[in-house]
Amino acid sequence: MKLLIISLTAVLLFSSCWVSQWAHSPGRVEEMELRTGRMEMVLDSIKIVAAGNETLLRAVQAQSGLRGSFDVEALQEVVDRLERMLSSGAQTSSGSTPASVQTAYEEAYRQYQQGGYSVASEGFLEVAMGSPETSVAPDALYYLALCHQNLGETHRAVEEFTAVYFRYPSSERAPSALARAAAIYNSHSANSDGTRLETLIVESYPNSDEARLIVSRRGGE
Known part of the structure; x- marks a missing residue:
């Protein structure tokens, strides 16, 4: 059983589940390849403020299926979640708990x-x-x-x-x-x-x- 590698879903505190439909439309794949390029550019900028982003990049690649079949829907979700993560940043616990x-x-x-x-x-x-x-x-x-x-x-x-x-x-x-x-x-x-x-x-x-x-x-x- 292949272990699913680190998901950006978790960085954003989870989602319900990954899309299970496999898409093979050439047009969709081409579109996602363009978005993958955008994702890689964004990841380069993260390196300025956070350590371990090579691990993060591998996480994106693995979770989105780039080590096996090309799961277009999953990759699109990863890209969207990455963009939201960049605006959220790390949390700091306040020390105060209701x-x-x-x-x-x-x-x-x-x-x-x-x-x-x-x-x-x-x-x-x-x-x-x-x-x-x-x-x-x-x-x-x-x-x-x-x-x-x-x-x-x-x-x-x-x-x-x-x-x-x-x-x-x-x-x-x-x-x-x-x-x-x-x-x-x-x-x-x-x-x-x-x-x-x-x-x-x-x-x-x-x-x-x-x-x-x-x-x-x-x-x-």
């Missing part, structure tokens, strides 16, 4: 601890999407990914783990989330993608436990 949001998070966490991953994921999703600037939002997104990983939905887990980094790069969860995403890639024999994320951890969070472990495993580079 009582209702805190209660929702704690209930989701209780369900998670009891193994009710499906129910817990709904609660974490509500917090992550509905209150993205609260102090519990990074944790909610992180545990949402863990829920999907435990449910065997590894492609969604990778999306959400990666979203923790892109949405909350200063969160203490970010290096751990990237490490978990890298581990999923490695377990699915996508070692080059796993290595890219590990390198991103070392470069972005050199003092983190995850970075030290990676450096030690690589022989102290």
